[in-house]
Amino acid sequence: MSTVLITGCDYGIGFEFARQYAANGWTVHTTCLQSDSREKIDSLGANAVFHQLDVSDEGAVKALAKELSGTSIDLLINNAATFAPDGPGPLMLPDMDEFTRVMRVNAVAPVYVAECFVEHVAASEMKTMIFIGTRSGSIGDNGSGGHYAYRCSKAALNMAVKSISIEFADRGILAAVLHPGSVATETRTGGSGIPVSESVTGMRGVIEGITPDMTGTFQRYDGGTIEW
Template sequence: MATRLIDAKTVLVTGSNRGIGLQFVKQFLSKGNHVVATARNVDKATELQRLVSENEGKLTVAPLDLCDPESIARLPSEIPFERVDVVVNNAGVSANFRSLEDTSSGVMMDTFRVNTVGPLLVAQAMVASGKFGGGDDKAILANVTSKMGSIDDNGSGGSYAYRASKCALNIVTKSLSIDLQDKNIDTILLHPGWVRTDMTNGRGLIDDVTSVKGMISVLEDQPELNGKWFDYKHEAIPW
């Protein structure tokens, strides 16, 4: 039985113009939520704009560039709601899963800026704005990570920038789960599985519908969220 239905709430999803992020938007809308979806280039987010016209008053599209701290700082002012109940930090880059020979300082830093620093600054900005956390009802901060960021699970090496950035996101999330407790925010990591999206060049074991449905069910059904890490099948991931 669900412990915390996510319906009739306000949800922020970053990186929403395609793939997993877009699917989060669709499924949260189908559950009767107000959704704020972000994209780097709002004008080119054609599918989101179509959804806006089909969900009048329910969907807001806001600009967000995780490489730009000023864009992140402006995000709360782009949200036309007093409170946000759920934040899903989904936006990220893959760095093309580079080998040792192809890895450079630039690739490492660019990947960290989006995958690690970006979600942290989004959480910081949302909490500082007073729109997220601090209320009587429990809020949820869900950071979408990858099992490739698990030290224990790494049996194949490589992918230095992506693995390191997601591993760093994991420890950032753990710290947030401690620091945001007094704000009445549960902070959790979600692993979507190997999903067939543009980022994976259409390869994968599952589609985005299955992945997102599973991750939302984790947020709704798991008895304890704070400081935990689950995949879309509700299986705990080793750190």
């Protein structure tokens, strides 16, 4: 049976990925930011394994990779991400520390996770790395500005994934960015958007059908490519 490692499984899309893969009999290594998410993960069954991880803690990422050395990971889903509320100025920037924190979690950390887990993924059958991005990170699609920290972090992630797809191609690893759609997750106010189950079911379909020519691309949850 296949194995997946998913970051940011406390809530929302990450938790739903864990729920669906566990229900399908996969071995699911979940990472959660909060220690009290263990109970939720345990409720998914014996094939769901809880790990506490702040993805922006380089030492902790390395320690988890070491703990799981010898484990083949078919699918690595870099899902964890954070946001910053708008600030008061003309560009509505958060303060610089907050901007930098968002860059670290959303853009820098996934690259370190990819590097630390390359051997685990290379040793597997599927050899796939997925990075959850957003249309808000597309430069070509940016028609409204704003949300600097989030947009810039996800645009930087896009660049990193393109490079990772080139770097790891000779190991047979596929790397792609997926946009989950506008999803009504718990942290979203107003509850607008598609149900999280629909988004994750769609993304699982895209992942299942991924082919070598899709490495280094930016895909929608319901199929089709998004411009960088």
